[in-house]
Amino acid sequence: MNARLAFFFLLVSLPAIAQHQLTGRVTDTANQPMLYASVALLRSADSSIVKGAITGEDGRFRMDKLASGTYRTRISAVGYSDRYSSLITLTAETPAVDLGVLTVDASAKNLTEVTVKAQPSLVSQQADRLVLNVEGSVITRGNKAEDLLRYIPRVRYDGGTISIGNKSNVLLLVDGRQMGQGSLASFLQTFSAEDILRIEVITNPSARYDATVDGVINIITKKSREQGINGRSTLSYSQGQYSRSSANGSLTYRQGKWTVFGSLNATLPSTSYSTQDLNRTFPGATQQNRLLTLNTYRSLATNLSLDYAFDPQHVLSLRLNGNWRRDNKNTDTRTRSMVAPLADSTIRTENRGLDQAGVYDMNLSYKATFGPNKNKELTVLVTESMVDKDASQFISYQRIGLDETANGPVTQLRILNPNQQRNLIGQLDYGTPVLGSKWRLDVGTKYVFIQTDNTLQQDNFVNGQYQFDPAFSQSGLYQEHTYAAYSNLSRSFGKGWSWQGGLRVERTEQHLTQSALARSYAGLFPSMGLNRSLPNGRSWGVTVSRKVSRPSLGSLVPYRNLIDPYTIIEGNPLIRPSFAHTLDAFYSLGSLNLFANYSYIRDQMTTVLRADPATFVYTQVMDNLRNGNDFYVGATYAKNVTKSWQTNTTLMGMGNYTSSPVNELSRYQSTGLWVMATSSNIISLPRDWKYELTAHYMSPARSGLFTQKGFGGVSMSVTKSLLAKQANLRIEVSDVFRTMTSRLESAYGQVNFTMRSYNDSQRVKVSFSYNFGKKTVKTARQGTLGNDDEKSRMR
Numbered sequence: 001m002n003a004r005l006a007f008f009f010l011l012v013s014l015p016a017i018a019q020h021q022l023t024g025r026v027t028d029t030a031n032q033p034m035l036y037a038s039v040a041l042l043r044s045a046d047s048s049i050v051k052g053a054i055t056g057e058d059g060r061f062r063m064d065k066l067a068s069g070t071y072r073t074r075i076s077a078v079g080y081s082d083r084y085s086s087l088i089t090l091t092a093e094t095p096a097v098d099l100g101v102l103t104v105d106a107s108a109k110n111l112t113e114v115t116v117k118a119q120p121s122l123v124s125q126q127a128d129r130l131v132l133n134v135e136g137s138v139i140t141r142g143n144k145a146e147d148l149l150r151y152i153p154r155v156r157y158d159g160g161t162i163s164i165g166n167k168s169n170v171l172l173l174v175d176g177r178q179m180g181q182g183s184l185a186s187f188l189q190t191f192s193a194e195d196i197l198r199i200e201v202i203t204n205p206s207a208r209y210d211a212t213v214d215g216v217i218n219i220i221t222k223k224s225r226e227q228g229i230n231g232r233s234t235l236s237y238s239q240g241q242y243s244r245s246s247a248n249g250s251l252t253y254r255q256g257k258w259t260v261f262g263s264l265n266a267t268l269p270s271t272s273y274s275t276q277d278l279n280r281t282f283p284g285a286t287q288q289n290r291l292l293t294l295n296t297y298r299s300l301a302t303n304l305s306l307d308y309a310f311d312p313q314h315v316l317s318l319r320l321n322g323n324w325r326r327d328n329k330n331t332d333t334r335t336r337s338m339v340a341p342l343a344d345s346t347i348r349t350e351n352r353g354l355d356q357a358g359v360y361d362m363n364l365s366y367k368a369t370f371g372p373n374k375n376k377e378l379t380v381l382v383t384e385s386m387v388d389k390d391a392s393q394f395i396s397y398q399r400i401g402l403d404e405t406a407n408g409p410v411t412q413l414r415i416l417n418p419n420q421q422r423n424l425i426g427q428l429d430y431g432t433p434v435l436g437s438k439w440r441l442d443v444g445t446k447y448v449f450i451q452t453d454n455t456l457q458q459d460n461f462v463n464g465q466y467q468f469d470p471a472f473s474q475s476g477l478y479q480e481h482t483y484a485a486y487s488n489l490s491r492s493f494g495k496g497w498s499w500q501g502g503l504r505v506e507r508t509e510q511h512l513t514q515s516a517l518a519r520s521y522a523g524l525f526p527s528m529g530l531n532r533s534l535p536n537g538r539s540w541g542v543t544v545s546r547k548v549s550r551p552s553l554g555s556l557v558p559y560r561n562l563i564d565p566y567t568i569i570e571g572n573p574l575i576r577p578s579f580a581h582t583l584d585a586f587y588s589l590g591s592l593n594l595f596a597n598y599s600y601i602r603d604q605m606t607t608v609l610r611a612d613p614a615t616f617v618y619t620q621v622m623d624n625l626r627n628g629n630d631f632y633v634g635a636t637y638a639k640n641v642t643k644s645w646q647t648n649t650t651l652m653g654m655g656n657y658t659s660s661p662v663n664e665l666s667r668y669q670s671t672g673l674w675v676m677a678t679s680s681n682i683i684s685l686p687r688d689w690k691y692e693l694t695a696h697y698m699s700p701a702r703s704g705l706f707t708q709k710g711f712g713g714v715s716m717s718v719t720k721s722l723l724a725k726q727a728n729l730r731i732e733v734s735d736v737f738r739t740m741t742s743r744l745e746s747a748y749g750q751v752n753f754t755m756r757s758y759n760d761s762q763r764v765k766v767s768f769s770y771n772f773g774k775k776t777v778k779t780a781r782q783g784t785l786g787n788d789d790e791k792s793r794m795r
Helices: 002-012 145-149 181-190 789-793
Strands: 021-027 038-043 049-054 060-063 069-076 088-090 096-103 123-125 130-133 155-158 161-164 170-174 196-202 215-224 228-239 243-255 258-282 285-311 314-339 342-370 376-400 411-434 439-462 465-468 474-492 497-512 518-533 539-549 560-564 567-570 578-588 592-612 617-642 645-662 665-685 689-698 701-703 706-708 711-722 727-734 742-748 751-758 763-772 777-779
Touching: 021 038, 021 069, 038 060, 049 060, 069 096, 088 096, 123 617, 145 155, 145 181, 145 196, 161 170, 161 215, 170 181, 181 258, 181 285, 342 560, 376 560, 411 560, 592 645, 592 751, 645 701
Parallel strands: 021 096, 170 215, 567 617
Antiparallel strands: 021 060, 038 049, 038 069, 069 088, 123 130, 130 196, 155 161, 196 215, 215 777, 228 243, 228 763, 243 258, 258 285, 258 751, 285 314, 314 342, 342 376, 376 411, 411 439, 439 465, 439 474, 474 497, 497 518, 518 539, 539 578, 560 567, 578 592, 592 617, 617 645, 645 665, 665 689, 665 701, 689 711, 701 706, 706 742, 711 727, 727 763, 742 751
16 A cells, blocks of 8 residues: 555656647548548758657547647648648747648549659657558568568567567557457468558557556558548468468448448468477487478458447447468477487377367447547447367377387377367546646556366377376366556656656456366556657657566466377466566667667566486476566667668667576576677669568577577568559568578576477568559557457467
8 A cells, every 4th residue: 555655646746847739630621530641740940750640530639748849740641642730839838739620632642643752761769669660661562460570670570479679478459459369360370461551569568558568569450541442452372392372352441430341361271391300318318309290271361340430539349350270280200219329219209180270359449539629538448259279189109110110019199179268358448638637647447357168188099999098188167357457647848858657456366177276466567657859859768667477378277288208298387477677768869769678577487398317208387487687778770771772770689697496406597698680671673663681680599498599581572563553563582591490409407408490481472462442541440458468368
């Protein structure tokens, strides 16, 4: 209680200083509101952009936290002529200015009639977020949503795992809404990048977001502003060791108060290929494993959204997402155990897996803006996700001699893993000016329910029939309830200063039937941020917060999953949540952005290996380290160097330090320092050709108890506009020099492990897309579930 009182007094003790605010309303010549037009605030002295905003459903916009000075605004909408306002002066005597109605030329031009001389910069730094502007960019042609993540500074996307710097608890939203884990994975893999307007990244979220969220990535999709029907279709084919192909398309229908958007994405029968070499060393013995995996898969994903505007201030939205996927995975493993210097035995393991999954998401939201200046906002959201998954594995292994002949009986088993999941989220957010409109208060509450009915059953083939094995079988109904509430207070001061502070309280209850697992925990999670915009167009900001990381279901429940005779994955019901204190800072000089982060983590969760020299068995579990210290510093340079050359380059230095007991060791210490660099360059060539060159390098790095060896790669592509710019052809070669090979090492106590893996990343891809209808666009209406990352912990 004392901590909460102290935080409250801190919020209300700051002095009241005049606020600078700019408002207005944008319409077309028919006096209809311009939905989601872009509004830029320009400094009068040099026309540099100070701040930006997007008009709402009623055509209104508002900019807060503005410094004193003289400005003008520029209203932009793709296909419309830019509209500039007269000069605006903000002083202590005029802290707020309403520009009234600004009308743009309604004679919209089709994009096919416009010649673009230079692309806007891909990356921009705003007060609390980093923005990747991809509308019309060549990087969207023929790509999927997951491909765009690799262009974002500080963001790393690897095998479905997303991190920002050294932060791995990342919440990914689509138009401000959270999807279930299965739907989200499908969205990233299948949703066309050509239907995305921009991507926003918040590196240290406020109390509005869940305490488990270290960073937020919000993908903003786009729709046509034109009345009637507009759409796009794309075909893609790629060839590596094996082929992959897909077809997708989208349609937008807008008429009156209705806007309907739908997309259909089909992955045609495709094959992924990977190899792994694992070596384990024991006293006086070694074990070598070579795995070859082929996965033939197909999928069908749909996204449907319906928006109905009762009037410009009241909008009801419905989102429906569905995905069906089937995987046939075959893994052939050779395990050679050697007692130096001669080979002792070799086991061949064949694992045939079949996975079928259906994932469904429904989101219903209502958003209202009201008040004299339309500066009060109420949002109500309800999201339900369901997963129905049926997975099975058929495993056989047999000892063979050096000449590949059988040297023992065949052991056969099957693993059945049906799984049903349900996730329900309800949230209410309300924002309003307070204390005479000089401050803004945002409050909200949220409830999350997660239920997973999971069965893991292993049957051994004995005497011509399968027999139940209780040692590797278990079932249980897992339920989790989370209750949360937050308040966040913010205001702007003179000379470009702005501040925000918030407090979030959360309580989580976990239950697993058929097990002794039942626990609950609660906590307070404060956050605070300070920003300043300087007169020369530069800006800086600092944020601090406390976070929590909860274990996922897969790491928590005490299941034992047999991968092969020498590898077991096991749950750990004793794992504890980890807590972190994190500090983020940035300094923006326009095209050059500097950034830094430091995090202290207590009870850090990480993957731990346990080795048994007597049986050569490795067991993998999630466990806690006593503490961890992580940091990164870096710089991003994003600029149109010339009219034909655009670059987006990031250089980061990262490091960590860990000291903790691990397995039989009373103290394990590790320190790591490494460098990561990425550079994407787009060059405009004659006759509407564009050339893209992307390079990536990471030096040897340490994460938890593992060391990643250095690696890098180069990709390149060419893109050509066709059919009066209605169509685009893209040819891409990824991993040109076949250098994207992952190499891991881990050595502590009795663990001595190395792994080398390659995932068929050297590929040639051809994509063709065609657009029809007018292509003037608007962003999708956004809801802000914001802190709904609990669904990402459903497995």
